[in-house]
Structure formats: structure tokens, C-alpha cells
Amino acid sequence: MFTPHFLKSRLVPHIVNKCCISRRNNILTKNATIKVRRATSDDYDNVIEIRDPKELHGGYDPLPDTYKMLVESPKTIAYVATVNEKPVGLHFASLIDDEETIGLFGLRVSAKYHDFCIPQKMFYHHRTVNYETAMQFIGCTDGSSSRKFSTGFFLKSADKVMSKKMVQYLTSRKQIANKLMLNENNPTSAQVITINHLKELFSSHILCKYLFPEGRLLKYWMAYRILPSNIPLIMNKRTTTVASCFQQPNNALITIGTYAYTFNGLFYHLDVYGNTEANFKEHLYLHLKEIVCLAADNICLEIVLPDETTSKRIDKAFLQFGFERNNNSNHFRVDAWERSTKPILESENIKIAQNF
Structure with missing residues (x-):
């Protein structure tokens, strides 16, 4: 079960930044605030609306059935990324391996916000928290996107631990x-x-x-x-x-x-x-x-x-x-990837934030 200290540190919404991205398609205003916070059962309707379940996984999207079960699990925490308080991204984190690994899964982002670094901001939120553990990401991809993803923001320093x-x-x-x-x-x-x-x-x-x-x-x-x-x-x-x-x-x-x-x-x-x-x-x-x-x-x-x-x-x-x-x-x-989440030097934090 997550410890009280572990939960307390994650219940407070984490303000990633004021969005300074250019107003592509007028989706984000100059001062739009993007936050990452813990999701709850009350977020169900908004979370499901992030992506149409009929369009994901050929219509076999398990999230509508499993969301509340995952949110209520003592070993899992769900996170949402919000733009001006509206959920636009989601992913889950589970504590496994004698509480030494954080397993990330279930990442999804609203199609409207694919170009605005929402996944990066969610992973960056994890990196700024001192877990002192390994972090694992499971990706379901085809061969070409697996190679592309492996050079991306999260996996540059990650090891592939399994591929099937x-x-x-x-x-x-x-x-x-x-x-x-x-x-x-x-x-x-x-x-x-x-x-x-x-x-x-x-x-x-x-x-x-x-x-x-x-x-x-x-x-x-x-x-x-x-x-x-x-x-x-x-x-x-x-x-x-x-x-x-x-x-x-x-x-x-x-x-x-x-x-x-x-x-x-x-x-x-x-x-x-x-x-x-x-x-x-x-x-x-x-x-x-x-x-x-x-x-x-x-x-x-x-x-x-x-x-x-x-x-x-x-x-x-x-x-x-x-x-x-x-x-x-x-x-x-x-493909399963794993990387360390040990404390990051302040200079590296600044560099990552500038890339957003």
C-alpha cells in the first residue's frame, strides 16, 4: 500500500508551468495553466471524454470498465493533466517490486493537445518528485514507432527490459x-x-x-x-x-x-x-x-x-x-522500458523545462 508520506506528496496538484506555446489552432491561450494532479472517481466522465472509447483499440478500449477499479486500488494512483482545470491527459502509476518500482501505464492524451507536450509534462512531474525508485513504462507499439519512441523524451536513458x-x-x-x-x-x-x-x-x-x-x-x-x-x-x-x-x-x-x-x-x-x-x-x-x-x-x-x-x-x-x-x-x-528516477540536478530540470 502507498505510504501516507507517499500519498501526501502526490495529492497536491503540481503546476507544471504557464503555457508559453504559440497559439496553434487557438487551442491554448498564452496564459493557460497546465497542471498534473491525482485523478479521482469523480473525474470519470471527464477522463472518458479525453478520447472516444469507440475510436481506441478498435472499439475494445478497457478504460470505461476499469477506471474506477484502478482509481480505488491501494496500489495504483491515477493522474490527470489539466488545461485550465479541464482533464486533457491521463496515466496510471502502480507501486510494484517490493515498492521499489513505479510502473506507468494507460497513457492517453486528447487528440487536440498532441502537439503541446502533455505526455512530457506528465512524466516530468514524476521526475521532479524524489521517488528513489526505478520507473517503468510499458509501450504497445509497432516496430517503427517503437524505435521512434525509444529515442523520445522519456526513454533516452531507459533500458528495454522486455520485448514480445x-x-x-x-x-x-x-x-x-x-x-x-x-x-x-x-x-x-x-x-x-x-x-x-x-x-x-x-x-x-x-x-x-x-x-x-x-x-x-x-x-x-x-x-x-x-x-x-x-x-x-x-x-x-x-x-x-x-x-x-x-x-x-x-x-x-x-x-x-x-x-x-x-x-x-x-x-x-x-x-x-x-x-x-x-x-x-x-x-x-x-x-x-x-x-x-x-x-x-x-x-x-x-x-x-x-x-x-x-x-x-x-x-x-x-x-x-x-x-x-x-x-x-x-x-x-x-515493449517494456525502465529508467531510474533518482534526484535530478537542478540544471537538468531547467534544461528539460526549457524543452517544453
Whole structure:
């Protein structure tokens, strides 16, 4: 849980600066004030209006469903950037890794303010606060924008700690139900696991070295170190975790699914670790049994995989359960970056501020 001192230092709105940007498109006046402050549940309507959920993520934007849950979480703080008190930007910060890492995620900015350095101002707010921790940013990008972003304001001195490929598949609840009946069987290797099972996994050096070679577990936009304190954050009430072959490290597989309701239907995010050659179909079967009970007609399943995973085998498994690949998605990779947030010299603060 965030400490009282930690929270107190962030409840006070942080005035970034009086905006001295030229009046492009007459959006900002010369004396417009941009602030970064903590978001609350009462900001819901204004925050959702920052970007139309129907236009984001192909209509599968999870924010309308997850915003209040995130804001009320003791491990997460939401921040908004405001222009003359109106929210125009949003991002979240979670305290993870034995409270030694701040994980940033969920960044979005109003399309009208893309040219006014709002993301930079929000990250700058973090940099001016002495966290004495690492700061992590998870970016969902295609290859070209990943390279461009990696040279940007936040990542110039950051290290890429994880990179994986992403694929999206589409189907309907009816299709899943029909295919589950045709493929009905009792998995012999895979099973849904609990927190206690994950604790056992984290205590096995051999299994962790094979499943998590980067020393981190990426789950729904957050890259956790393999630490017991992270397990309650990984295994929350919206998570289904399936595992197989823990007694055979070279064949071990773990898949972690998280869901949200969206404008277009159900969004299900699946993170995959280990050997998909033998038991992936059993894993998918168990996740789909959960999905079919979640009462949504349209389904978008987004899967994040190690680069070496054979896409053809994964496509075949999804095809057997009535999915089709979403070739219109422009998200092909998930990149996790991390940088230090140790105190910054005053001269560097001035330099950064001048660049805004």
C-alpha cells in the first residue's frame, strides 16, 4: 500500500508551468495553466471524454470498465493533466517490486493537445518528485514507432527490459460455445491455478529461469519482477491463470488471462510463457471456458508471446475454436522500458523545462 508520506506528496496538484506555446489552432491561450494532479472517481466522465472509447483499440478500449477499479486500488494512483482545470491527459502509476518500482501505464492524451507536450509534462512531474525508485513504462507499439519512441523524451536513458510480439483474434460468444462443444475434452496436463501454486512456481529457480528469462513476468501492461510481493497484484479477481508441466521445466507453460468489458464487447488479454508446442490448446480451452461465462457477444482476444513462438501453431489453435486473426490491428509488439528516477540536478530540470 502507498505510504501516507507517499500519498501526501502526490495529492497536491503540481503546476507544471504557464503555457508559453504559440497559439496553434487557438487551442491554448498564452496564459493557460497546465497542471498534473491525482485523478479521482469523480473525474470519470471527464477522463472518458479525453478520447472516444469507440475510436481506441478498435472499439475494445478497457478504460470505461476499469477506471474506477484502478482509481480505488491501494496500489495504483491515477493522474490527470489539466488545461485550465479541464482533464486533457491521463496515466496510471502502480507501486510494484517490493515498492521499489513505479510502473506507468494507460497513457492517453486528447487528440487536440498532441502537439503541446502533455505526455512530457506528465512524466516530468514524476521526475521532479524524489521517488528513489526505478520507473517503468510499458509501450504497445509497432516496430517503427517503437524505435521512434525509444529515442523520445522519456526513454533516452531507459533500458528495454522486455520485448514480445502481439497478435489479436476476433470471434463471438456463440462461436466459442459451439466450438467448445465440438472440442469438449478434459485437459490432462493443464489446470487453472491459484495464488499458492504461483508461490510454488516463484520459489523454483529452475522453472523461473526457463519461463521468465528476463527476470520479469509481463501481465496486462505491467512487467513484474519475480517476487512474492507481486503475486497478489498478478492474481487479481479478473485474472485466470492456467499452468501445465511444472514437473518438466522444458515443457512448462503458464498463461495468464485478464478481461474487461468494452464498447464493442469483451476484451481478453492473454500473456504466455514457456513451451507452447504441446499443451497450448488445452490452455486455450480452459481460458475459453471462462470467457464464455462472461456474457458478451463479441470477443477480442489479444495474446502476447515470446518472439520465438511459432505463429502458425498458435493460429491453428485459435482457428479450431472459431477465431479469426485481426489483421486490422496496428499493434504488433509490447515493449517494456525502465529508467531510474533518482534526484535530478537542478540544471537538468531547467534544461528539460526549457524543452517544453
